[in-house]
Amino acid sequence: MDAALVTSSIEDIEIQLLLEALYQHYHYDFRHYARASIKRRLLQARAQLGYGSISEIQAAVLRDSTLLPRLLDFLTVQVSEMFRDPSYFRALREKVIPHLHTYPSLKVWVAGCSNGEELYSLAILFHEEGLAKKTMFYATDINPTALKAAQAGVYSLDRIRLFTENHQASGGRSSLSDYYTANYGRAVFDKSLCSQVVFSDHSLVTDAAFAEMHLISCRNVLIYFDRDLQDRAVGLFRDSLARRGFLGLGSKESLRFSSHADAFADFVREEKIYQRTGS
């Protein structure tokens, strides 16, 4: 029991130091990520990369910058599917889109775009709703590998079946196959979907607002943050959103306890879609 306690506390110290090192050397700030989750992922990274301790990872990554992308892959959870939680996309389609029709031009920010599934879902949704031409998408993530994957828009064929089911469940008006070409066991999404997309490296932890958005979709990102960081990110969304702009969060995320909760009102409560109030 005691031994376990001692081990865990050393690990915690090592984690703290590693995160500090990543911040100071590479300016990746994971220090305010939810500690329990980071710990699990680092332990996994240690096991899979074959290091004896987290300190060893630290020593290695400080000197070998090629290790950084691999470590980032462990630290950032890159998982999603297209039209994940179809009801969310249905709510966007039925409730939010009519409001967006009233703007002459639109900006949509997919914060934490991961490998791009959510971005392509929104792009297809906007295309189907006739908004694609006047919409500019911003897809940001801190992981350059993920950004590249998102830009490529290539997914393995066996996932497409699930994507198609989701798309239909979300009230899709066209066939998903209109948007991709399948070959060699992979499906490549139409590059024209990306013509209005800016892919960029942007950190919710350190960076500032960059444009005025009408819709921000940031799903299953806040769950990895601690309270302070969640507040910072939500503050950033608040500053980025136009008057009466919309914010969509993941199904288990909530603004209820955020210090910026006052700046938002429930728009579709069950789907965690909020509308910027004030201004």
Added chain:
Amino acid sequence: MKKASVTSHAQSLASRWAVVGLVIGVAFFVISAAVAYLNIENVRASEREIRRTHVVLTTLDDVLSAMLDAETGQRGYLLTGRDAYLEPYSDGVGQSTEEMRKLKGLTSASAVQKANFAMLENRVAARMQIMEEVLALRRTGGIAAAIAGLNTDRGKNVMDDIREQVMRMTREEQRVRETRLIEMAAASQAAIVSAVITSLSGIALTIAIFILFIRNTRSRERQQWLQAAQADLGKAMMGDKTIAELGAAILSFLHERTGSPAGALFKGEGGTFRRANMLGVPGDADVPAEFTLNEGLMGQVAVDGRIMVLNDVPLGYLTVGSSLGRSAPRHLVIAPAKADDAVNAVIELGFFEPVDDVVLDLLEEASGAIGIALRSARFRERLQDALEETQRQASELQAQSEELRVSNEELEEQGSALRESQARLELQQVELEQTNSQLEEQAQTLETQRDELERASATLQLKARELEQASQYKTDFLANMSHELRTPLNSLLILSKLLGDNPDGNLSAEQVRFAQTIQSSGNDLLNLINDILDLSKIEAGHIEIQAASVPMDRLLGDLKKVFQPIADERGLTLALELSDDCPRSILTDRMRVEQILKNLMSNALKFTERGSVQLTVASAGEDCVALTVTDTGIGITKEQQDSIFDAFQQADGSISRRYGGTGLGLSISRELARLLGGAITVESEVGAGSRFTLTIPATYDPSKVPVRDQARAAPQPAVASPPPARRRPAAKPRPASIEDDRNALDTGKRLLLVIEDDATFASIVCDLSHELGFQCIVAGTAQEAIDIARDYKPSAIVLDIGLPDQSGLTVLDHLKHQDETRHIPIHVISGADQSQTALALGAIGYLEKPVQRERLAEVLAGLQQKLASSMRRVLIVEDNEVQRDAVSELLKSQDVETVGVGTVAKCLELLRSEPFDCMVLDLALPDASGFSLLEELSQDSDRAYPPVIIYTGRDLTTEEEQRLRRYSSSIIIKGAKSPERLLDEVSLFLHQVVAEMPPEQRRMLEKARHRDAALEGRRVLIVEDDVRNVYSLTSVLEPRGVIAKIARNGQEALDMLEASADGADKPIDLVLMDVMMPVMDGLTAVRAMRSNPKWAKLPVIMLTAKAMPDDQQNCLDAGANDYMAKPIDVDKLLSLVRVWMPR
């Protein structure tokens, strides 16, 4: 329940008192009635007795007189013998018998009288007998016998006895009567006394009843007050309040009800009571934050659960404070609050007056309610915490499940990868087996080689260790040896000097020369030893730098003193100069600097045959000082310039011999310069002279001293180019707080918020606002301003742009983007001209500093008027009548008036004649397009046109949108949800309307537009895809005469630059480049520009949302001249543009 029992207890007590009172009252009346009755009875009995006595007395008289009548009758008969005389006799006898019978009845009550009566009866009977006998004698014996009978005197004797007996009885009766009379008097006395007593008691009783009644009423009133207070307390505590809020509610309630000027509430949890809230206690008062059971009086109360009252506590026990002063309450009440009979909070109240019991009763009775309310609040907080915890756990679970998905995907991928690699492995295995045998052979060869290598490496290591040791030995040896050498050298020098001076004059000239040679050789030797020692010390790291302030003029003065004689001796000019820009004094180690300079100067003097030696001191770049020694001596060749600093090297091996010196001086100087955090550089030309420059930091900083190896690298030139990024000037200190009205707000008056960090100006505005009937609050920083605006909701705001923490424009933007503050009219006052930006952000007016008092008064009066007029007017420009009516219907409300027009001409006419607060414009109109209307309006400089909301049915191209953005920040495309948005936007504008500006002010603004000569007519390319940013950038730059060109991405920017280079357009002077853009990002665009010689020098400022140093470095690396972090600070942007704009 507890409350009810208390009340019923009080009631039963009261009713018992009422019963006792009633019993006492009734008993009193019964007793006094009985006493009166008895008295009357007494009197009546006495009176009856007296009357009886009176009858007895008359009866006795009657008996006697009857007896006498009978005797008289008898005598008559005796004398006459006539029977007629017998008649009075028999009447007398009859009467006496009758009287006797009466008398018998009357006297039967008294034993004495009864005995007397018996005797009287006997006597009367005897007398009757005697008279009968005499009569009988007369009848029979005639008169003589009768007289004889009489003569016996027996009759007379009996008669005397009768008389005597009657007298006795009379006396007896009189005695009885006397007694009765006395008794009667006594009885009547008693009656009077008892009457007086009764009436007095009656009065007393009535008074008592009155008092009881009053008391009863009063207690009922108190009871009612208490019940009302409890009910109100209940109301005050209602709602989902936190403990602190609840504490505040309770304290303010108690303050209001009990008049207690100060109070504190402590909430208990697990035996510790923490302060939940205070009221009326100044912030710096020494009130404990918590206490435990039994700790102090509060702790005592917490344990006892009973109210404690402390009267006349000493001064300074607890203070009450306001902005005006403070005072100390003299009386304290410490009361517990209970839930389930356990104390869970303690309230302390201070009073100036002694505490009324009713307050204590209130505290006693409210104890339970307060306790329960606090406990509920605590439960609510726990519930809230639990909810939050649940939310956190849900997130955590989600995070875990996401991670699991990832692992799952990875596992699947790995599975298929494994399968693939297995096949490959099998193939490879065969190949491997083949190569294996080859490898084995090679391995053997390698092994042999390895063994050899190992041996060689071991030898090398040994050598290295030996070298290291040898080096250490050398250093130690040098350090020790040079010391050992100095002692004998000293005596050698002194003695040779003595000899050379030849004090006794006994030495020949040649001997003296020998002695002088010994001395000078000894000196050279000593110098060499000193230098070796210095160098070895530095190498061994034994030198410590002792930094102190070194005044430059003193330093130079001392050097002049030392070197002037030498220069004079050698016929050289010596000049020491201190340039104006160099600091008066620097912080460094004076001894070491002097050592270096002495070395450099003595070298210079040494190697210069004619001409001059010059020492100049000048400031070099940021925080550095350059001390330059220039000579016109022999100079040093390029090749030698590198080696002169190495130990034991000199420009020419022969030099040492020709000019003397050890050749270590420059090595030591360089090492010392390094230790001081600086460097020595040399420029020289053979035959023309040399220039040695010592550059050291003006302030010695040990952390900046480079390690020794780096110092060997070519020293950096000291004169550096100015740093690329300009820092924001340090925040100005907060203004001294200004007396304002925040502590004495009157809800009836309008409140003005003055946001201004200059205390003088703020107080001017404040005073002026008072004159105009405003109340005034002053905020000195942007943050404070935002907080105050939110908390106090002022009616109007006067805002200064230059604030210490953030730009006032940020404040303006923030306030205009908050629901609760956006309606507040804001008037901007600024030292710099940012009128366009301010007005665009929603300010109602703009004043440039310096401001005249009259102008300020006008502004405030304008605000006043603005607040007074509540009716808003909206102009609807729409050609479709149905649509127009629909919009009008939508927007119309109590304080909004709408006017509809269908044509551009009508619209212009109306706008020129009437004021409007807002305008809703359809783009498609019959006589002209909305675009041309807007352009016409914007050129009409005589009047401010209202904010425009574009409400159109057509989709807009990006160019059209860009064009419209100049005139309107709100564009709505008609659709299902557009009415909702229109209403929203209109209501926003109606509250942030730009007031009609007086022409004078407008002219001022017009003039201000063309103020910046540095920017007038310059062409700036703005590369930015966000319309809002483009708008704000152009609205800052264009008023200053800048011609703004807009590109929406990197590619467009390159195309536009290409066009301008081709002469299709005028050349661009400066580029503002966003990073994150579609098609081509900013970094790529800048790299492309820099790779083309045409634009290699074109200034580029990047705008980035990223905050990390390397992101910003990326901008500079890509070729940008400077960068600016978003959100954009207008002041900074302008200064950056001015800095980089080519002249």
